[in-house]
Amino acid sequence: MLAIRETLTASRRAPLLSALGVVTIAFSLFAFGLFGLVAINIRTALEQVEQRVEVRGFLADGTAIESVSAAMKDIGEFPEVARVDYVSEEQALARARKEMGEFADVFEAGVLPASIEVHLRVGLRSPRVVKSVADRIRTYQFIDDVRYGEEWVEKLYRLRNIATIAGTGLGLAFATVAVIIIGATIRMAVLARAKEISIMRLVGATDMFVRLPFLIDGLVKGLLGGLLALLFTWFANRTINRYFLETVFFDPQLMFLGILAGALIGVLGSFVSVGRHLRSI
């Protein structure tokens, strides 16, 4: 109870310092939030492109539909495969005409072969997996040719790896900067009350008792800073959506995690700052 009262008293006595602390935490987390927003949008875009990764097996002329059905069932049971579709000659022609628009007349009936389209499961679309599935499909005698855009899949995979590594590195850098700034902010609050802390210790308050008001202070500032940062990020996202391009925002789970991270950084920063101070007096 006294710890909460002390926290409130300290905030009331130095409202500017407290507000500055919350705003600093908010801006640090906002920078991290903006980075997160870019990261999840790149990831979403890559996932959308990845969904188009498929292996297409072209059927030899005159293949019996029974053989194709049996093979499709067989392929559908591969652990990597999500779905297998049959594309008849007519469907292939209709699709090609639609895609070519004004040049639709180029295609004549019977030019395009029937095929099976094999869609892979999420997370199993790496060049190695795609090639392995393509090789197995190729073993069916009635399969004339297998296409899966080898180069394209490899480029996509490389891009995804670069995005993951760069994202993790930048994310860690942003998070480190946020933690350092937040730590410094909390250290300021600790130093502002250095005399109080030294008196507390001299009259016999336990270290935990000394720490508690600061931990509560850090928790509250972290939570408020996190909420404020989320609000800033939401505004930024809305502005980008309205004037530039369509983006996705954090889902509720990520928003909750972001606020929780703010609170955690606040508590941790306080714990470390007060600990350092206690050791120095």
Added chain:
Amino acid sequence: MIRLHEVAKEYPRAGLALSHISFAVRKGEFVFLTGPSGSGKTTILKMLYMGERPSSGEVLVSGVSSRTARGRQVSQLRRRLGIVFQDFRLLEDRTAEANVRFALEVIGVPKSVIGAKVNRALTQVGLVSKATSYPRELSGGEQQRVAIARALVNDPFVLLADEPTGNLDERATRGVFQLLRDINASGTAVIMATHDLDLVRRSEYRTIELNHGRIVFDSAESAPSAQSAEGGGKAHMRTPTDW
């Protein structure tokens, strides 16, 4: 009650601050620690409240050893000590009463008894009428009295005073010193670090003189019968040297 045995303190950069320090303080005794600046008076006081640990030797305060005491044990010991500093160390944004109250609140004393204890401590130092004053509204002597009230409020067995009159004029010094004598007369031991030689010479209490981190004079050893549990006694055999 308090015993220092062959205590030495060495700082990595500043070097040897204390060496071969051995003395004991009995219950209810009044002891002056004197000596020039940098002689080690404050370091000894810090060791008594376990704010510093000896590099070698042992400090024993009411059964708590500097060799083993950690965390909670140190906190528990400090609850039974009263500590007063030259610069008062009052919280400027709290009234005199709140400053004294603070010392009880932070160690979890029940609210129901805090009021009475604070009132008694302020009465003891003669400042009940100034209970609602802030430190800036009080004179130096009055501020030191508030600090003494804060040190007394938890009924310590010893009061450690580090140059308590160092910032005060002569009149305020006399007042604060008389207050410390009264506190001692009521049974609380007092260990007072000071370089006010007049104060030391005019009183009959045991004097331990330090120079360059060593005890150069202890009146108890010169005149063992000079001390009594009440803090009174004969004057010591020789006065501290001028430095």
